Amino acid sequence: MLMGDKEAFIDNNFKIIYGPIEEPEINSDVSLLILGDVPEYTKINCAGNVVIFGELEGYVNAGAPDRNQCFVVAHDITAEKLSIGAHECDIPRKKRGIFGKGKSNGSVIIFEKDRFIMNDFGNIDLNKHVNKRRGHK
Secondary structure: OOHHHHHHHHHHOEEEEEOOOOOOEEEEOOEEEEEOOEOOOOEEEEOOOEEEEEEEOOEEEEOOOOOOOOEEEEEEEOOOEEEEOOEEEEOOOOOOOHHHOOOOOOEEEEEEOOEEEEEEHHHOOHHHHHHHHOOOO
C-alpha cells in the first residue's frame, strides 16, 4: 500500500466505540467515532481523526505519531490537553453562562501553520475544512 493510500485508508475508515468508555487506554490504527463521553481517566491514541458525540474530558492524541493534518471534534471539550500528530496543546477553558451552565454546539480542533486552532461548530464549515485538508478545493 502506498503512503497516500495508507493515509486515505486511515482517514476514511472509522472504528466505532459505543460508550460509556471504561477502558483506561484505547489505541486505534484508523480514525475513531466515539458515541458517548470520554472520561478524565481515559487516554486515546489514534492514527487518524477523532470524532466524539459526547464530552471529551480525557486525553486524545489524534494523528499519532506524526500526522499533523488530523482533527478532533467533540460536542463538549473539557480536557486540559490534547495532541494532534507530534504537537501537544493546552486547551483554554470555555466561558460558561450563569452557574457554569452553557450550551455547547461542539468544537473542532486542528493544527495548521504551526499552531492549534479551536472553533465552535457555528463558526466553521467542517466539510469544507476536510476537503481542503485532503487537497480538494
